[in-house]
Amino acid sequence: MAGPSWDRYGEYLGLEKILTAQTPWSGTPGKADFAHEEMLFIVFHQTYELWFKQTLFELDDILARFSRPVLDDRDIQPIVARMGRITEILKILERQIDILETMTPQDFIDFRDSLKTASGFQSLQFRLIETRLGLKREDRMQFNHGSYDRDYADASRKAIHAAEEGPNLHDLIDSWLARTPFIADGDYTFWESYRAAVHVMLDEKEKTARQALDGDALGRELEAITRGRQKFENIFDTKDRVWRLSPRALQAALFITIYRTEPMLQGPATLLNLVMDIDSLLARWRYRHALMVQRMMGLSAGTGGSSGYSYLMQTLEKHRIFTDLFSLSTYLIPASARPPLPDSLSAKMGYRSGTGR
Ligand code: HEM
Numbered sequence: 001m002a003g004p005s006w007d008r009y010g011e012y013l014g015l016e017k018i019l020t021a022q023t024p025w026s027g028t029p030g031k032a033d034f035a036h037e038e039m040l041f042i043v044f045h046q047t048y049e050l051w052f053k054q055t056l057f058e059l060d061d062i063l064a065r066f067s068r069p070v071l072d073d074r075d076i077q078p079i080v081a082r083m084g085r086i087t088e089i090l091k092i093l094e095r096q097i098d099i100l101e102t103m104t105p106q107d108f109i110d111f112r113d114s115l116k117t118a119s120g121f122q123s124l125q126f127r128l129i130e131t132r133l134g135l136k137r138e139d140r141m142q143f144n145h146g147s148y149d150r151d152y153a154d155a156s157r158k159a160i161h162a163a164e165e166g167p168n169l170h171d172l173i174d175s176w177l178a179r180t181p182f183i184a185d186g187d188y189t190f191w192e193s194y195r196a197a198v199h200v201m202l203d204e205k206e207k208t209a210r211q212a213l214d215g216d217a218l219g220r221e222l223e224a225i226t227r228g229r230q231k232f233e234n235i236f237d238t239k240d241r242v243w244r245l246s247p248r249a250l251q252a253a254l255f256i257t258i259y260r261t262e263p264m265l266q267g268p269a270t271l272l273n274l275v276m277d278i279d280s281l282l283a284r285w286r287y288r289h290a291l292m293v294q295r296m297m298g299l300s301a302g303t304g305g306s307s308g309y310s311y312l313m314q315t316l317e318k319h320r321i322f323t324d325l326f327s328l329s330t331y332l333i334p335a336s337a338r339p340p341l342p343d344s345l346s347a348k349m350g351y352r353s354g355t356g357r
Pocket residue numbers: 044045048049100108119120121122123126289292293296297301302303304305306307308309311312315319
């Protein structure tokens with residue numbers, strides 16, 4: 001009788017394909033023209049692409065759940081779990097650069113020319129991740145005076161266009177936030193209550209300053225308070241908007257952040273935190289990658305045709321997606337100034353438990 005098949009493992013994982021997919025372009029391993037470090041370079045990129053694949057897989061499930069007409073509260077837990085997984089993958093992707101940096105710039109230059117025009121810039125999966133997260137075509141850096149997808153083959157360009165037309169996390173989060181009940185409940189409107197609290201807080205600050213200071217010191221403090229008032233008006237202003245999130249989504253995000261300890265808001269608050277984690281981890285990866293590029297090639301242009309380090313550093317700022325959630329922190333007020341929620345609303349948002357007496 002035949003014993004257990006030891007080929008199952010390799011068959012299941014498709015190892016025959018994966019482990020024969022490293023073909024250096026500098027030469028043949030074992031021959032004089034082969035650059036030893038190129039193997040690391042290839043394996044390194046391949047592992048990235050596998051993690052990108054897993055990221056897209058998680059992201060697609062998140063988008064599908066968010067796309068339902070009503071987001072069931074039971075969806076929050078799997079969404080949070082998948083987002084948590086994406087953040088762990090991104091952390092690994094950033095740390096992995098340590099391994100590549102065991103290759104010296106001199107090692108890299110020994111095979112760089114054999115890459116011809118191949119560059120991570122052409123990673124289709126990376127573009128799909130950015131697009132599904134919500135990076136818009138018009139917000140991207142111009143590349144070689146053309147659009148970023150100009151030189152892709154037709155099938156890849158089609159995949160990018162389909163992703164641009166399909167759902168993205170930013171916009172789905174916007175509409176999920178905008179649907180949040182509670183920010184207007186009966187006579188209560190969060191926005192009015194918050195605005196009133198901000199003015200009371202700043203009036204109080206002004207009163208204290210007038211009592212404690214005079215002359216230049218008072219002038220400076222009053223100027224700071226006026227700037228503070230203008231800063232808050234900026235968020236209340238619905239005409240001249242500087243935000244990408246819709247006004248209602250912005251209000252809901254602030255509401256969730258301020259009252260995050262209310263039982264029903266804990267899940268949404270965790271979710272918003274994870275979205276910010278994803279955004280900053282992606283920015284951290286961009287920064288580490290740009291520093292590594294500067295170390296490897298100085299100010300040389302990239303094999304993909306960009307200015308290299310300088311282009312990459314600009315994407316760091318310009319390709320952020322959820323900056324509104326970060327900017328909201330400008331508008332947080334101390335707990336002492338926070339308006340209490342009306343009892344009726346608090347009761348709706350809490351799970352009451354007690355002795356029954
Ligand atoms: C020695 C190692 C590396 C060098 C010197 C390098 C160099 C560059 C350069 C110069 C660019 C700008 C585009 C261009 O003109 O080519 C770029 C973009 C890019 N690289 Fe790398 N890279 C390296 C490793 C990696 C690795 C391991 C990955 C992982 C997949 C990667 C992914 C990317 C991506 C996704 C972009 C596009 C970034 C954007 O447009 O925002 N790179 N790389």
